[in-house]
Amino acid sequence: MLLSPSEVPAEPAAALTAPWVKWTAFGAGVGAAASTAVLAATSGLAVYFARQIVTPRQGRDANLEILAVIDSPDGLQIILPANEDTTVEGTYGLYFDGGSGFARIGAIRSYVPREGTVQRDVEHVYSGDLAKAVRGWWSGTIQPTPSDAGFPQEDVEIDVENGKAPAWLVRSLDGSDTWAIMVHGRGARRTETIRGLGAARRAGMTSLLISYRNDGEAPYASDGRYGLGLTEWHDVEAAIRYALANGARDVVLFGWSMGGAIALQTVDKSSLSRHIRALVLDGPVVNWVEVLAHHARLNRIPAQVGRLGQWLISNPAGRTLTGLAAPLDLKSMDWVSRAEEIRTPVLIVHSERDEFVPVGPSADLAEKHPDLVTFVRFPQGGHTREYNVDPDRWEDTVAGWLETALGRTRRPAERRG
Structure with a gap:
């Protein structure tokens, strides 16, 4: 979740009703004062919205x-x-x-x-x-470790910018030189990606389940802020480098939610992108502008306030208010507009009932680039919970697509723990 309705502060939201006051009845002086108050309230809520988007939450609400x-x-x-x-x-x-x-x-x-x-x-x-x-x-996490899910694991560390990031390594049954690198979503941890192990094993891949900056396990970034994919991809690149140094020839990136945005940025920006054979994305963010507008509506935030929040994230002038070390170019992460630039096969699995990352942009991306983007719609399941509702269909879908994308023979399904 980016921002729940209960987190929106009451006072600024109430103050936003002021634009509907008929200022002419109060005279020019009162009107000017009211206009200033409205501007202050609007700006305050926009700053709050922007900071919520890029600030990792500390702990979870036992709600x-x-x-x-x-x-x-x-x-x-x-x-x-x-x-x-x-x-x-x-x-x-x-x-x-x-x-x-x-x-x-x-x-x-x-x-x-x-x-x-x-x-x-x-x-x-x-x-x-x-x-x-x-x-x-x-x-949506079902097991706390790969071992609990029935997959022998090794605890490893990956060298990243500010230290070492813990990861789980689950080796293939036949020593394959194609590795799956699993990238969790915003506010989640690598436990979220355990659900991908069955499909990766059936495709004959070794899996590396990684942590990345600001997720509570890996070292924090210097600014302690999410980059929404524009900074986190460096940690995925470090994971690819680890894989290549330990027997991999190429990789498939799995990404859930913001992990999908991170995977797409890795393909776009990494010098190691030639080693990325395919992407498997579950409920991915393929257009941040649309997702953030959706969350503004979800939280009953006026559209102009939401746009101001996006501007604060994207503009150098907003850095002191958001805490970002550098602005984030949200438009560069609109892959629906950049569909023709995709050169790597992509599978997108997305639930129609996804309440946090709307399914529409995923469908639009596949429609714009059907040669490389395969879209599979699930009728049930919340955000990135398609596997929770129908694990057999999820695993068959992913393993079957990988069989075609990688030219591999699919293995039988393993028993899940």
Whole structure:
């Protein structure tokens, strides 16, 4: 999520109603004062919006109440408030105890809308005492490590600009020289990318699940701000360099959400782009201007305020307000407009119900460049949660496309943990 409606400050938003006041009834002096107040409120909200976009959040909001945990004859079950996340079928993660506890939540056992609660299976508790937990947060992450998902892992470190970034290495079964480099999204960690391991293994690839600047695991950038892909690609390039130094000949980049934007920037800017054979993108940001306008609407922020926020991010004059070391050229990350510049095969998987990164630009990009961009629409699942709802279809889609893109024979699916 970029900015939730609950995070919009009340006072500036209320002040924005002032433009509808009929200033002529108050006289020129009062009108001028009101105009100044409106400008100040508009500017203040635009700065807040811009800073929220580029500032990594510290910690997560435990906004989901855990109502009860039941040891039933059918196994452990949990009762949660019914909302747009907890009432969707599929398999999900539940973090609790400040993130030190983690459980995998499965099928819905009962849901009566008028009662406002949902009861689901608890498939596995990986850490913590779920029975004592009172609050937590819902996640698309299903397992906390590749080993928990049934894939032998190695803990490695990648040299990046400000130090070393931790990563997981999962080797292929036959020592393939094509590696998959997995890039998580904004506000997430490399655990998000574990879901890509099955498809990568079936395509015969070794996988490198990376961290990158400002994600809470890798070293922070000097300004401590997201670059929305325009700075993070350097860390993906470092991962490619690591792969090439350790037996890879070429790579496939997997990217979720902002990780998709990062992958596209890596292909566009890296001196190692010739080693990138393909991109697999899930719910990717292919047009930041559209995504940020969507979030302004989602948070009931007037369009002119949203545009001002974008200007602050993109203009050198906004650096002191946003904290960015350098402005971000949002227009350069509009791949719908730059579709003809794409030279690498791309698979895009995107849910129609994606509430944070609209599916439209992904479909538009594929329509503009059908020779290289394959678009697969999923009817269900929230943002980057297509796998959670239908893991078999997601994995078959990705493995099948990779078979064609790489000219490989697809392996049978492995059992997921």
